[in-house]
Amino acid sequence: MPRPNDEVEALLREYADLLTLTSGDAFKARAYEKAARAVAGYGGDLSELGPQELRQIPGVGKSIADKIAEYFERGSITVVEEARARIPPGVRALTEIPTLGPKKAAVLYHDLGISSVDELVDAIQSERLRDLKGFGPKTEENLLHGVELLRTSGGRVLLDVATKLAEEITGRLSALPGVARCTHAGSLRRFRETIGDLDVLVAAESPVPVMAAFRELDLAAEVIASGDKKTSIRTRTGLQVDLRVVPPASWGAALQYFTGSQAHNVRVRERAVRAGLKLSEYGLFDVETGELIVSETEEEVYARLGLPWIPPPLREDRGELEAALRGELPDLVRTQDLRGDLHTHTDLTDGVASLEEMLAAAAARGYEYYAVTDHAPNLVIQRMTDEKMLAQRERVRALDRTYGGMRVLHGTELNIDADGGVDWPAEFLAGFDLCVASVHSAFTQSRADTTRRLVRAAENPHVHVLGHLTGRQIGHRPPIDADFAEVFRACARTGTALEVNSFADRLDVRDEHIRQAREYGVKFAIDSDAHSVRDLAQIRYGVGTAQRGWLTADEVINTWPLGRLRKFLEKPSAREA
Template structure:
């Protein structure tokens, strides 16, 4: 079941989109977009808060607080329902298409009567859009690509959604009488960036109470199949969950089997056959006598095959078996290894948390250093100026003194322009503690131009980190077209770190790119890109992605102690 905060955030984002379609006031639209971000990232459950407490949420004023209370009490908001009545459901569905914003969706409906994704696709193929202003061949191509992305994303959910759902179900099943062990498995345990089905594994002698706990869960909308060993349900969010219950003695073999991946399991089964054994979800057996050899723990299963325990995030048949055989499985970076966060935002630009709240929350997490990196002025909608940034710097210095156990750094997220330039000149940038530079526009440049653009940013001595390097948004925007090997060579040559942006809809760099970049000697920064206090915990997804890229703490600059990081930052500017 989605958190009330997430439900309200989604509702207010929809309201903002509906207001855009119907020509609503631009200030009101931005207010609801900002409130949605603030509510989604707020640490307290909004359904438990009174009106005065709701108004303490960043971006929430009296009117919005009243609407939150109305939703909590009734499950709906009258103002949203009134606007919904003005916009056909199909048009609302159009807004979900990547690259197609509310204004274009409204134009399609008003001028051509298009009110569904299917009608839009047919209209493009029949060239019915060609007469509309702003809908040329390139726009049509982008919309068709967006429709494909929409359909693909509908089949899978993002990592954070799947993990939140899995943790809720695991908690419910674990509380059932007779449950001995319970955890999630499958691609979720391997920290894949998107998840199809959620696999949950439990151990018990009597599966009945555990299966009942799943069926009775408030997140369940439909029972697909129910049995003694496996029950499959569909949740209220449309995600299939499969619960398997095994005897405690088979736990290790079952967990190894149902974690996967399929390719990894094929390799381990082949190893078993060559050793005269048979490996299944029930255990490791002597193939001749059928005698059970081991099954209770994963360590035992791997050990009997001549392997160390292999972390789930590596189980993709990308060299982990060979590394296990020759004793070179790395000690992967963990969330506990992280000492800092070098990319975060406040309400000075598009964040919703105040500077003080963000810094206090970072200190509460026990960080050794924390950078505030609000946007620079080349994103006009942020209305940043040099004067605002200098005023923020004074406040950052005060907070640095207030938190003697944590270095508070003043940075900025620069915009990498179409030709590789950044927002401010060197004389201004050198006074920042660090600069992150990211692509925020001109996403469709050709490969050669985009590559030169990013390489030039790497060569800028003021740039320490390239933020979300491929600029993708999972299911909504494809990665930019860049020669990654050339970018990685430039980063290694200039000492510029590449970010692993932990926002669940980015996870950028992705795992395959991390694997390749590491071979070039690139360093990485796992950052939250937090826009609210609640986002600081996103680093867990960045860590999982880093593990899938075989990274150790030594590869990750945000896992380094402050003196070593300071040397790294200073060396890049020399």
């Protein structure tokens, strides 16, 4: 079942959108968005808190706390139900279209009566949007592309949603008597950015009790198919989960087979055929005699085929077999290689935890260093001032080394303006230990303008990292259009790192860009972009994306010792080297 916190987060986010659609009260909508982030980042179980305790969570005032308490008492929130009733469901569906937020959806509904995705497409094709302020030909093009993305998403879910569900299921099945091993496989094990269905694998001598327990899980809304070898359910959130049970002796072959990808497995089976062998989920067999050769571990299966074990994130038939045969598989970066996190936020801007809370959580993760990078003033909604930032710097300096000896770096996340400029003059920027620069607006610039914008930011001697480079939000906002090869050349030339942003709806830069940028010698930072204590753990998704991009630890600047990192951050000599 979803965590109570996740359920409340979804309701508060929905209500924020509904407020925008019904009243246009941007301030109130932002309050509910902030509260949604706060409850998502709260480490305990909200359902165990009373109204007074809920009000202790940053961003949760009396009104919101009362609504949360109402949800746990009634199973719903009256004002949310009332707001839903005032808006046709089709209008709410419009907000799911990438590039179309609730404000524009409200304009389309109130001014043109558009209340469904199909009606929007018809209106674009008949050019009815062009009389609306802010809806020109370029907007129409972006909306049609967004509709296409929405229609082709096919009910796929983000990596974090699939991971939480998989861990819940495997945790329950692993506790059953007779279960020798249990894990998830498929595209989730390969860290694909979205997941269409879950594959769960169990090793047990008797599949019957395992299948029965799986069918009876309280998260199952429907049993699609059931048998001794495979059972499929659909969860209450609509995601299909396939369970396969194999004998313990077949574990390695089954894990290799069901991890995929299909293209990778075809190439592996071709090697088996050429060697007079047959590979299936039950093992590697001699074709002539039918004798089982190996099956217990993946390593044995690959070794018998003349290959080293290939890490799952590489199994996409993108050159991994050729690299394996040459002995050139990368030693992939791991979560435990990270010595620190270089992009995080506090409640000084849009985070929901205090500086001290974030530092304590970072130290508990064993980090040697940690950067606080709250937003700069050009993101006006965050109301940053020079005085606030300087006061935070003073506090950071005072707290340095006080959390288990962890070094604390004072940084900021700058905004890359439409012309490539950033917040604050050079003399103010020089006081930061670290500057991340990111695009937060003007997402629809031309390819040439966007490329110049990013290159100029990389050339800024005070910008160390380009954050979430393409600005995409998976399923909601497409990436900006740029000549990324030119951007990568600029990053390599200036010594500017690219961020692998670990938020599951970003994973930006994506794996294809990582592989391309590596060819230019670009360095990377795998960052959580945490806005709460709980967000710090998201860094594992960034690591998975980095692995899909074939990154090694030495190519990631926050795996380096602090001395080496500081040398990379030096100004201006590091840029001139």
